[in-house]
Amino acid sequence: MDAKKFINKGRKSISLHSQLIQRPLALSPTATFSFIMMNKTPSDSYTWDKxxxxxENVYGAPVSCFRHLPLSDGWEQITEGLKLEIxxxxxxxxxxxxxxxxxxxVTGYFALxxxxxxxxxxxxxxxINLANPDVHEVGWSSTNQCQLIPPKNIxxxxxxxxxxxxxxxxxAKTLPSNFHDKLMRCLESRFRPGMRLEALDKNDISAMRPCIINKVVGQRLHLIYLEPGKELSNTESIASNGASKPPNSLHASLNDHAEVExxxxxQSSPLIHPVGWSALxxxxxxxxxxxxxxSKELAIQGRYSSDYAPYDLFTRPTRTLPPNSKFEMGMKLEALDPVNLSSICVATIRKVLERGYVMISIDGAPENVQNVFCYHSTSPYxxxxxxxxxxxxxxxxxxDYTSSHNVIPNATSAKRFDWDExxxxxxxxxxxxIGDYKEDNLSSQHPTLAVGMKLEAVDLMEPHLMCVxxxxxxxxxxxxxxFDGWxxxxxxxxxxxxxxxFAPGWCELAGYRLEPSPTASITPESPHRESFEIEGKKRIKRNSNSIPNHKRSNKLRKSKQ
Structure with a gap:
């Protein structure tokens, strides 16, 4: 919006308060303002303020890098020099x-x-987070009979x-008058609480499990697993304690039981599918x-009731493999280890499913580690x-790999992996x-994530946690x-x-908890410290929402002390 439209209303539209106030209030350098956000953020949530x-060198990822985030398509228009009323x-x-x-x-959803x-x-x-309801376009005060008052210091x-x-x-340019309305509409999910679907069984990552959506926060879904024998029960009979409940009390019943796993x-996760997908x-x-x-019959017919999330709500693979690229059982590949996400491993296709999906295992994984996982054949992993x-x-x-090669001088057990061998x-x-997967959901006109950028990211081993x-x-x-500090x-x-x-500020925008970081200082210059002082505390493990015991080979989720 061009600010001159506001100016053209005439000088009378600028309502200034002429009263001079004594005892001016000095603000601290690069201060941060604590406002009440439209979506209330948990009080113990980490803030980016400090x-x-x-x-000054914090390099926050631009909102335009994330196509699934609110207003990502037009965020590049939020630039230096834009005028606001605050x-x-x-x-x-x-x-x-x-x-x-x-x-x-501008960094993420924040602006200096x-x-x-x-x-x-x-x-x-x-x-300040630009999603804050106290941020307005130029002219808002005049329209809403509010006063423009210059800061006392000046x-x-x-x-x-x-x-x-x-x-x-x-x-000058300013925000569009419907900026906040568009922002909030973009946060709305296509899913709703009470819908049923199938999701990864965190207790057995080789399987899926029927679920019901408990709540939705900024397009993130909290799912509750349905117990065997109750997957297709009527809505009124499903409750966390198994008792019969009227339909309109189901959601409240689930929310009231925080201890329910x-x-x-x-909502765009590849780990969720419509009811009947597994059977298909x-x-x-x-x-x-x-x-x-x-469930298979329902999926084939496609006649889902309003209690079931329909196919068109789910994100489907869009990439296609080159012609004659057929996957077969026993083939070898390199794959991201789903229970140790810092590791890319030698892997084997154990089963070929329908619609391009395959079951993959990590070669040589310990027997006590869950080791079979479903990827689509076009997966970027x-x-x-x-x-x-x-x-x-x-x-x-x-x-257990052994090789005839030993390429490190004076090494007694060095082994070089050789694919041909x-x-x-x-x-x-x-x-x-399978070709070089260069396709990207981001337009060439959009910025892309790069080394050094800071963001908010899900800890995929404990996916309820969002961290800096x-x-x-x-x-x-x-x-x-x-993860900064770890x-x-x-x-x-x-x-x-x-x-x-997610871009910095998304948690504050959506009202989602951002994990507090360790007490150690987080700086852009030292993201790779080997250890941090955490006042003797270990990182809290919330196994109720994580893959069991994390299953990371010889790596417990705890900080060095």
């Missing part, structure tokens, strides 16, 4: 005045603002503030025979032989050439994500278009 205010805390609180501010810098009149003085710049600088504003706003994921593709499902038969070598990534070889020894073949993170490495479409052993490889990555 990190943004104290570190509540003025440097005035008498009883006046509830506003003032014009300019954007100095400077009140007009400070000119080149940055001593009172402040950060009231003496100009005698005619009306004329100053008119001159300042000539040719559940599973978090984004031949995937194992943790359910009784009656469910398997009836499976790779042709040599992917790791091409990108300089250490390929995790089978534990391994294929001969196992009498197996590699997967066909840094991109530390790129490998094709893959990004290495480091050991590198917990890093995870994630596709750059993953719906588990």
């Amino acid at each position: 990190l943004l205010a104290q570190n 509540i003025n805390i440097d005035c008498d609180a009883s006046l509830q005045g506003y003032w014009i501010a300019s954007i100095i810098k 603002l400077r009140y007009e009149g400070y000119q080149d003085d940055n001593s009172n710049d402040f950060w 009231q003496h600088k100009f005698e005619d503030w009306k004329n100053f504003l008119v001159e300042t706003l000539v040719g 559940g599973f978090w994921c984004h 593709v031949g995937h194992k499902v943790t359910a009784d025979k009656d469910y398997i038969e009836k 499976i790779f042709p032989l040599g992917f790791c070598k091409t990108h300089g990534i250490e390929l995790t070889q089978p534990r 391994y294929l001969d020894a196992t009498k197996s073949h590699s997967i066909p050439d 993170a840094t991109v530390t490495r790129e490998a094709g479409r893959l990004l290495k994500i480091h 050991d590198r052993a917990y890093d995870q490889w994630v596709d750059r278009s993953s719906s588990d990555l």
